[in-house]
Amino acid sequence: MKILHVVSSLNMGGAEQFVVDITAAMNQQSGIQAEILSFGRADDALCQHCGKHDITVHHLSQAGRLQQLVQLRRLVRRYDAVHIHSSHCVASLLVSTLFLSGCRLYYTRHNTVIHRSGKWRLIYRLASIRLSKIVFIAEIARQDFLQAYPVFQEKSTLIYNGIRPVRLDPVVKATDRGVIRLGQVGRFVPLKAQKLLIQALHRLSPKQRQGFELHFFGDGPLLDDCRHQAESLQQDMGITFHGLEMDKSRIYQSIDVLVVTSETEGLSLVMLEALSAGCLVIATKVGGNEEIIEHGRSGLLYHYPKVQELAQCLTYVLTDARWRDLALAGNRRFDLMFEQERCVSSYLTIYRS
Missing domain, CATH: 3.40.50.2000 (Glycogen Phosphorylase B;)
Known part of the structure; x- marks a missing residue:
């Protein structure tokens, strides 16, 4: 054929x-x-x-x-x-x-x-x-x-x-760095709305922000604008703009939680990659995201563009170790469906x- x-x-x-x-x-x-x-x-x-x-x-x-x-x-x-x-x-x-x-x-x-x-x-x-x-x-x-x-x-x-699952080195992935590594993957364009994550982190206290690292992967016209918005956070937490990265293993080896702030999605391949790599996914409640993630069972969803809801999700991850169980459930859901x-x-x- x-x-x-x-x-x-x-x-x-x-x-x-x-x-x-x-x-x-x-x-x-x-x-x-x-x-x-x-x-x-x-x-x-x-x-x-x-x-x-x-x-x-x-x-x-x-x-x-x-x-x-x-x-x-x-x-x-x-x-x-x-x-x-x-x-x-x-x-x-x-x-x-x-x-x-x-x-x-x-x-x-x-x-x-x-x-x-x-x-x-x-x-x-x-x-x-x-x-x-x-x-x-x-x-x-x-x-x-x-x-x-x-x-x-x-x-x-x-x-x-x-998609083919993203394979990681389990020893490197399991290394305890003392912080939770948040990540975003995608072009810096209005639709992806990376600024919402930056705004949500501003809602947290300085002590709470110290519990996170932030990693951005991608390029695009709004990259410099996001860099500028993130500057004031850098006194409390590490922030890295990695640019365009084609090696998916390197991306998901670097993060524990994928945060999706998109205004709309069909069926996000980035979310599927993160689930396959064992990351927790926090995503907007739009498009096909609800069919990838069951809120509170295999990940977390919040309403776009509710920054305070996203901040609450981040607070949960910071204060409740059961978020790792959600990540495991998300990984199992990937194996069954995607x-x-x-x-x-x-x-x-x-x-x-």
Whole structure:
């Protein structure tokens, strides 16, 4: 079976990283040949990563729109399944495959944004005819979408994203440093709202802050702003801005608690990575976060953007050693629901159905 995964780019991002990883995993399966089509540039950050995994990546030429559609049609007819992972690519794939028999289209929605304009209603009308399946990565996202577009009810399915667990050195991880290491992983953009964690730490007393270290991983346009906001905390606690780090083991070896402050999430790969590494996850009660974490059982949730609620979560971690039991429960939940093998198997099942 030949499978083509389609993305808008191979720039660094959760959905893009997921596509690269799942393509590599599918190529380990007998009888499967999976490749990627990127609408982005040949020098996008993850292209080199694809090369390391021997993943074939296709790019459209910089010709005019009509020529690109012709090129796209010639390419996709070589595959048994074409799986779209970005809304920006949907219209092009729908148009280029009109009246093309034998090419089955699938579409995974990796976010919770619901397009409602006249243009998108037309696109989704065509998609309801052409798509074999529309995949959702969180049940709440599926229900919200079906309220707007009930025509997809029969073609919709839920498949949680799955990842390979992050493996750590247990001796290094268990080292007692006398402080609890908080971490954030992601681009410094408004949507990720790292400033909320800084504001929550300001709500704690100096003595409480001394019980924490803070580690930021990532880059982005708001990095300098966050550095400035964190300056006044540094007299009470260690704060490190590590920049962009590709080695996941190094990230999660450095933290005990992942704090997610995002305004919205689909199904956060960062949260799955943290659970697999045995970290406690504290996250906003948005999007698919509630399907990853059961509040008070496998992690902690708080309402966005309630800084005081986040501060209370931090206080709990500082004063109640049972937070480590939550981290263990989160790790078990990952093993049950979010392993990559389960996700790959679910995708291959819908391709073959």
